Amino acid sequence: xxxxxxxxxxxxxxxxxxxxxxxxxxxxxxxxxxxxxxxxxxxxxxxxxxxxxxxxxxxxxxxxxxxxxxxxxxxxxxxxxxxxxxxxxxxxxxxxxxxxxxxxxxxxxxxxxxxxxxxxxxxxxxxxxxxxxxxxxxxxxxxxxxxxxxxxxxxxxxxxxxxxxxxxxxxxxxxxxxxxxxxxx
Amino acid sequence: xxxxxxxxxxxxxxxxxxxxxxxxxxxxxxxxxxxxxxxxxxxxxxx
Numbered sequence: 001x002x003x004x005x006x007x008x009x010x011x012x013x014x015x016x017x018x019x020x021x022x023x024x025x026x027x028x029x030x031x032x033x034x035x036x037x038x039x040x041x042x043x044x045x046x047x048x049x050x051x052x053x054x055x056x057x058x059x060x061x062x063x064x065x066x067x068x069x070x071x072x073x074x075x076x077x078x079x080x081x082x083x084x085x086x087x088x089x090x091x092x093x094x095x096x097x098x099x100x101x102x103x104x105x106x107x108x109x110x111x112x113x114x115x116x117x118x119x120x121x122x123x124x125x126x127x128x129x130x131x132x133x134x135x136x137x138x139x140x141x142x143x144x145x146x147x148x149x150x151x152x153x154x155x156x157x158x159x160x161x162x163x164x165x166x167x168x169x170x171x172x173x174x175x176x177x178x179x180x181x182x183x184x185x
Numbered sequence: 186x187x188x189x190x191x192x193x194x195x196x197x198x199x200x201x202x203x204x205x206x207x208x209x210x211x212x213x214x215x216x217x218x219x220x221x222x223x224x225x226x227x228x229x230x231x232x
Binding site for chain 1: 190191192193194195201203206210213214216217218220221222223224225226228229230231
């Protein structure tokens with residue numbers, strides 16, 4: 001594994017800084033913002049990283065109410081429209097808990113939520129965009145219903161994808177996303 | 186007149202931005218919405 005312990009008075013070369021410091025840990029890959037949009041794409045995936053971390057925040061802006069983000073994988077302009085399996089568990093500010101939803105070989109998976117009452121935040125780890133079957137696991141906070149979701153999804157087809165498209169199930173949304181890659185050994 | 190729905194994506198100039206959705210994208214979106222999981226928003230805190 002590419003690690004190095006620097007010693008006192010050791011010269012810091014650009015090569016060492018680029019390899020061990022500048023691109024260590026979570027590495028910024030791509031970002032985007034949207035305003036009053038119905039759909040938005042998460043782009044920037046490649047074979048550079050096996051693991052990705054996606055952070056996005058969104059708020060519904062057309063009217064009072066909530067929505068869910070249905071997501072599909074894409075390779076270029078080709079959408080993957082089958083064989084998604086997903087589920088989520090939640091707890092809420094009222095003390096209620098339960099299964100939020102399930103998807104059994106569906107045409108999409110859920111990637112998060114948005115509400116007019118405030119920004120919801122999603123923290124998602126992603127594997128297998130280009131090298132294996134896609135899997136996602138993470139957390140989402142539904143600001144409108146004050147629900148904490150643990151969610152996950154798989155797409156049981158081994159293929160290369162380079163984009164995730166998220167569709168708001170109702171209304172329009174405003175927000176932004178950041179994509180990072182976990183540094184490879 | 187209703188505005189055309191918008192999508193944020195990589196535009197023709199290679200930059201990430203927002204544009205009108207195409208007819209195909211709108212149709213795909215409507216299909217996704219129709220098949221979206223039914224989420225319980227009954228605990229929703231009113232605005």
